[in-house]
Every structure is written in structure tokens, then in C-alpha cells.
Amino acid sequence: MSQYIDGHLKQFVPQAKSYIKDSSHFLQFIDQMAQQISIEHFFLVTADVVALYTNVPQLAAVTLVESYLSKLDITDRKSSMLKEMISMVINNNYFNFENSIYLQTQGVAMGATVAPTIACLYMTQFEELFVYTSLLFHQVICWKRFVDDVFFVWGGSIEDLHKFINDINLKDPNITFTYQYNQHQISFLDIMISKYNNQISTSLYKKPSDRNSLLQYGSFHPRALRNGIPVGQFLRLRRICSNDEDFNKQAMELYDKFKDRGYPGKVIRRAWKRAKNCHRPWLMLPSNRQQKEPDTVCVMPFTGSSNAIKHIILKYWPILQSHPSLSQRPKFAFSRGPNLGEKLKYKHSDTSIVQRSPHQPCGKCIVCNHVINAAHLIIPFSRGRKFYLNTDTSCDSKGVIYYIRCPCHKVYIGQTTRKIKTRIIEHMSSIRTKRITAPLVSHWLSEAHSLSDLQYTVLIHVKHFQGDLSRLLIQKEQRFIYNWRTLYPDGLNSEIEWLLV
Ligand SMILES: [Zn+2]
Ligand SMILES: [Zn+2]
Incomplete structure (x- = not known):
């Protein structure tokens, strides 16, 4: 829904006077400015809005979006539908944190597709209402913004700059700018802008926290993709560095970075050479890849x-x-195929320690080490449906339905009116003495599973039952065996037990 609204709204974003699309767009602007005006005695300033996303008021966001939607040439019915959708998206941002569900009541959801667009439009409105109308705005030589990051050139005194920012910070309680200024050098996005002797130059800006995060060449990705990364990175460098000497210096560093990540020298040198031979102004033009007929x-x-x-x-x-x-x-x-993390997570999702297991080891007996430490189980053959445990039992509990799992995730369901640990010890000694009484034992032996890999937990605990406990437990057990498909060969319960009842 968020995407659908965004499709209608994002066309309004570039209409802002201060709009900056990306680094290339900004570089183009800097180049033009350098040719047109002399900023010798001016200050370079960057400002950013503190936590813009979480500060956009929800009510104002809905009203704002509605006003933009009314500019669209669409039917009334569609317009009212879109309006209903936007308030649904903004006012119903539920999220899950540490197993509790929360509703966000302030700001727009960071993850929503439409969030950056709303943030941009809110800023555009703010600029029109409070920035351009400020009494001190005539001292701003140019004002450019990328979402919540602003770059501007200040033509006045430092005192006036402080006054100007304080002034606009008082306008809207949700918008607070923090700012930095310098007469010679400032960083904006990934660009370092410097001016000396009335010349503006740009270079690559690396954050102090910058580390070598380039993709490892040995990573399992298509070769074309891996070989394309140096090309993209060297071209970016060429675009950002306005000075050839600087480009060469930075390119050396980039070369070493790629070397560190295992890229073949030939691949890196080819990319470097290609960037070096590029005419820089061309690189700054917006890419005009033509839309061809869609290929198969x-x-x-x-x-x-x-x-x-x-x-x-x-x-x-x-x-x-x-x-x-x-x-x-x-x-x-x-x-992208599943990565290692996802594969491992899926395999072990039912043993991961999400919460304390409701069936707790007593800490004193030999089956304690075999308790599954999980708050839920994945029901077999259910495509991942979960069964939440809530028994409050321990090794000495009586009158339970229990669950045994082998290393290949086959399941045995059992019941006992005696202590659960007694029953588990019996199963283990059958395996140890190779007394084949059930598929549980024969499977363990034929698969050469280790006895220490036997894991169990309690599914149901019947307390204070006045009637025939054994009969009740057998009924419940049979239901689990049937619903969870634990009969051999899908599981480890035997046909005979099933027929006996
Ligand atoms: Zn125990
Ligand atoms: Zn097994």
C-alpha cells in the first residue's frame, strides 16, 4: 500500500527548489556554481535535521499528503481511496520488538517505502513557509537539500548565521537543524568540498568510521557482478575528484583496498584505466539509459x-x-539465493533460544542435558507452524505428553502417568542396550545417532485430573501422533501402538 501511494507522490519531490537527487547531481551543481559566482569570502555550511523521520507529525503528514494528492489528475473516488490509504499507512505502524508488539505514535515509519517521500515533502513545505521567508535569507547564496541534509553558502557574518539558524529552529517544534560551517572545507554526502584562491574543488569524503566493506572477490556472486564493482567504484572516484592529482592518489588507495579483498590486479587495473580515460563532465550528466524493448x-x-x-x-x-x-x-x-545465515537460521529455528523453555531441567538428573531449550517447536509437516510450550514442568513432573526428537528432526510422541524422567531414561536404555521395541530405537541404531543427541520436551501437562488419567493421556497422545504425522516412517512412533488403542 505504501509503495502504491509512493508511486503517486514521488513525482512531487523533484519540484522542490532545493532538490538534490544524488552525489552526481550535487557535483554538477557545484561545478556550475564555481563558474558563475565567486564565493571567495563566503562560508560553506552544512546542516541536518535531527531525527527527521521520527519527528514528522502524523496528523500533519496526512494533511500534507492529501494536499498533494488533490493536485493529481485523478477521479474523486481514487483520490478518496488514496487518502484513506495514507492515513492507514501512517497511523498503523505496528512493529515487533523483543516479542512485544508496539504501535508507533510519533513520526513516519523508517521502513515504509513512502517515508522518504513524505519526509522530503514535509521539508519542502517547511522551506517554503519558514526558510525562504526568513528575514536573513538574502544572505544565503544558494540552498540545496538531499532529504534531511542541507548544503548552503552563507554570504553574511557568523553572528548572522547563528541568528538565521536559531530563527528557523524556532518555527516548528519538530524541525531542529544542527549545523557546521567552515570557510575553506566542508563535507556533504560523500563529497569533500574545498575552496582555495577562489577555486572550488571536490574530493572523496571518507567518514572516520569508514572501513573496507567492499565485497570479497571470493564471495559466491556472479562473476560479472564482482568484476563490475571496481568499474563502478573507480568511476565514482573520477566523478567526485575534480583534481587529477587527487584522483591518482585516491585511486592508489582504492587499488590497495580491492587487492585486500582478493580482486585480481588485472580486473582492478582495467577499471582504473577506464575511469582515468573518461571525460569527467560526461560522468556527471544524468545517466540517460534509453528504455529499450523489454528483452526476454x-x-x-x-x-x-x-x-x-x-x-x-x-x-x-x-x-x-x-x-x-x-x-x-x-x-x-x-x-540472490539463500545465504549461509538464512540456511542456518531456518534449520535451527526451533531450537534457538528465543525465550526460556517452560519445561525446565531440575539440574540434578541425567536427562537434564536432553531438554530442548526453546519456547516453541515447529510442528512437523506444517510448513513452519509453531507450537508454543507453556507447561511449567520439570524432570519430576507426572502425567505428561512428551516429545522426543532425533538429530534428523524425526519426532516421537509419548505419554506417561509416571515421572517424565523415568520414561526418558527407559527410552535411552532401550537404545543403549539395542532392545528394538519401536522405530525410535531402530532408527537411532540404523542412523548411528549418538545417545547424547536425544532431545525432549513436554507438550502437555495434565494436573489435578479426577477421572482415568491414563485414558485421557492416551487420547491426547493419539491426537498428536495423528496431527503431527509422527507414525513411522514420517516419524518415530510405531503402527502397533496406534492400533492397540
Ligand atoms: Zn533433571
Ligand atoms: Zn534421526
């Missing part, structure tokens, strides 16, 4: 076999081509 694109996740699949498709293309919808030779694109 074959998209697949990037895995070890992606290239093989690609070659098979190309090899048999003459045959595939005979299909009417496949006249064009396809382009190949890869989406």
Missing part, C-alpha cells in the same frame, strides 16, 4: 548450478525458439 529475461536464484542451467538453455535454444513466445534469445539475471 530468464531470472533464477544464483546457485552452484545456475551457469549449467544457462548453458543448457542456450545449447537447446534453437529448439526452444520454435515456441511462439520465445522468439528472442533470453538475457539471464540472477536473484
Whole structure:
């Protein structure tokens, strides 16, 4: 919904007088300014708004968006739908933090697609109402803004600059600027702007916290992507550095950085040379990649076999081509496959320590080490549905339905009217003595699972029951066996137990 609204709103953002699209756009502006006016005695100032996203008032944001929507040439019905949507998006930002759900009551959600657009529009309105109308604004030589970061050149005295900022900071309780100024040098976005002898030059600005975060060359990414990174980085450097000597110095550093990350010297040198031979003003022009007829694109996740699949498709293309919808030779694109973190997380999601397990080891017996330390289990064959545990039991609890899991995540469900630890010890001794009484034991032996890998927890605890406890437990157990599909071979319960009841 947020994306849909953004699609209608973002066209208004570039209409702001102060609009800066990106670094290239800003460099272009600096170049032009350097040619047009002399700023020899002026101050370079950068200012940014403190926590803009969380400070945009929700009510004002809705009103603001509504006023922009009314400028659109759309039907009344669509307009009222969009208005309803925007207040839904802004006023219903629920988020989950440490297992509690919160509702954001201040500001716009950082993650929402429409948030940057709303922030920009709010700033545009602020500028029009309070900045351009300020009595001291005539001393501002130019005023440019990228979302909440402002760059401006100040033509007046320092006292007046302080006054000017204090003045606009008093206008709206939600907007507070912090600012820095310098007569010679200042950083804005990733650019360092310097002026000496009436000359403006730009160079790369590296944050003090900057570290070598370039992608490792050995990383599992398509080769074209890895080889493209140096090209992009050297071109960016060429664009930002207005001085050739400076470019060479920075390029040396960049070369070392890529070397550190395992890039072949040939690849880096090629990218460097290409950037060096580029005519700098061309690099600053907005990229005018023309929209071609959409190609046939074959998209697949990037895995070890992606290239093989690609070659098979190309090899048999003459045959595939005979299909009417496949006249064009396809382009190949890869989406990111699951990374190691995601794979590990998924595999262990049911054992991860989210909360304290409700079934707690007593700390004194031999089954204590076998308790699953988790607040929930993933129900087998349920596509990840969770079963939340809430038993408040320990090793000595009686009258329980229990759950045993092997290392390959097969499940055994059992019940006992005796102490749970007694029953678990019995299972373990059957395995140790290889007394094959159930698929649980035969599976453990045939898979050569270690006894220490047996894990268990309690699903249900029946307390204070007056009737036939055993019968009740068997009924509940059977229901779990059936619903969770734990009969052999899907699980480790035996057919016989099932038939006996
Ligand atoms: Zn214990
Ligand atoms: Zn197993």
C-alpha cells in the first residue's frame, strides 16, 4: 500500500527548489556554481535535521499528503481511496520488538517505502513557509537539500548565521537543524568540498568510521557482478575528484583496498584505466539509459548450478525458439539465493533460544542435558507452524505428553502417568542396550545417532485430573501422533501402538 501511494507522490519531490537527487547531481551543481559566482569570502555550511523521520507529525503528514494528492489528475473516488490509504499507512505502524508488539505514535515509519517521500515533502513545505521567508535569507547564496541534509553558502557574518539558524529552529517544534560551517572545507554526502584562491574543488569524503566493506572477490556472486564493482567504484572516484592529482592518489588507495579483498590486479587495473580515460563532465550528466524493448529475461536464484542451467538453455535454444513466445534469445539475471545465515537460521529455528523453555531441567538428573531449550517447536509437516510450550514442568513432573526428537528432526510422541524422567531414561536404555521395541530405537541404531543427541520436551501437562488419567493421556497422545504425522516412517512412533488403542 505504501509503495502504491509512493508511486503517486514521488513525482512531487523533484519540484522542490532545493532538490538534490544524488552525489552526481550535487557535483554538477557545484561545478556550475564555481563558474558563475565567486564565493571567495563566503562560508560553506552544512546542516541536518535531527531525527527527521521520527519527528514528522502524523496528523500533519496526512494533511500534507492529501494536499498533494488533490493536485493529481485523478477521479474523486481514487483520490478518496488514496487518502484513506495514507492515513492507514501512517497511523498503523505496528512493529515487533523483543516479542512485544508496539504501535508507533510519533513520526513516519523508517521502513515504509513512502517515508522518504513524505519526509522530503514535509521539508519542502517547511522551506517554503519558514526558510525562504526568513528575514536573513538574502544572505544565503544558494540552498540545496538531499532529504534531511542541507548544503548552503552563507554570504553574511557568523553572528548572522547563528541568528538565521536559531530563527528557523524556532518555527516548528519538530524541525531542529544542527549545523557546521567552515570557510575553506566542508563535507556533504560523500563529497569533500574545498575552496582555495577562489577555486572550488571536490574530493572523496571518507567518514572516520569508514572501513573496507567492499565485497570479497571470493564471495559466491556472479562473476560479472564482482568484476563490475571496481568499474563502478573507480568511476565514482573520477566523478567526485575534480583534481587529477587527487584522483591518482585516491585511486592508489582504492587499488590497495580491492587487492585486500582478493580482486585480481588485472580486473582492478582495467577499471582504473577506464575511469582515468573518461571525460569527467560526461560522468556527471544524468545517466540517460534509453528504455529499450523489454528483452526476454530468464531470472533464477544464483546457485552452484545456475551457469549449467544457462548453458543448457542456450545449447537447446534453437529448439526452444520454435515456441511462439520465445522468439528472442533470453538475457539471464540472477536473484540472490539463500545465504549461509538464512540456511542456518531456518534449520535451527526451533531450537534457538528465543525465550526460556517452560519445561525446565531440575539440574540434578541425567536427562537434564536432553531438554530442548526453546519456547516453541515447529510442528512437523506444517510448513513452519509453531507450537508454543507453556507447561511449567520439570524432570519430576507426572502425567505428561512428551516429545522426543532425533538429530534428523524425526519426532516421537509419548505419554506417561509416571515421572517424565523415568520414561526418558527407559527410552535411552532401550537404545543403549539395542532392545528394538519401536522405530525410535531402530532408527537411532540404523542412523548411528549418538545417545547424547536425544532431545525432549513436554507438550502437555495434565494436573489435578479426577477421572482415568491414563485414558485421557492416551487420547491426547493419539491426537498428536495423528496431527503431527509422527507414525513411522514420517516419524518415530510405531503402527502397533496406534492400533492397540
Ligand atoms: Zn533433571
Ligand atoms: Zn534421526
